[in-house]
Amino acid sequence: AQSVTQLDSHVSVSEGTPVLLRCNYSSSYSPSLFWYVQHPNKGLQLLLKYTSAATLVKGINGFEAEFKKSETSFHLTKPSAHMSDAAEYFCVVSGGNTGFQKLVFGTGTRLLVSP
């Protein structure tokens, strides 16, 4: 079975400072991992995904994440926050050896960006 834990429900940063959103996962199989972003009252949009290729994954809008198997982590980072980054971010895990690869969503981290 898969599970994912987002360690912070809220993260506050100032514009121009680095962003770190933490995610730990558990999976019985080699997982695929995703980060999605959701702006208020909107659907989710894929930021980036890891699917057993390079462990450092680059996504849209300057975000990146590093898959660390030894730490079972997939933290999301960005060097410099922008006001438009304020949103909710979901870490997602998927994996299995057969059948429907259900996505398991974390509970989300709300990113607040102050001027």
Add this chain to the structure above:
Amino acid sequence: DGGITQSPKYLFRKEGQNVTLSCEQNLNHDAMYWYRQDPGQGLRLIYYSQIVNDFQKGDIAEGYSVSREKKESFPLTVTSAQKNPTAFYLCASSQGLAREGTGELFFGEGSRLTVL
């Protein structure tokens, strides 16, 4: 523009009434999904469909029903049997069922249902 259209965006319902949420996609995707989102929780899967005329229950299917008569359409009915229907409902689609979890989900903008 290709995408997923959900309607209505906001819906109010009296207790005991059924309500149907619409989801249409023009991405030519085979797989479609319905998720429920509650504050402070991740998305929970209600139903999914791999192909026309076929659908499967997700984790929280009780009190909901779906149909898949056309590839582009996957409506969700919230029945009076759903005990706590007030939530944000999201429809999504993907190219396939992502056997290796490599498939990206494309989401609609959601429908917010409030039971009065």
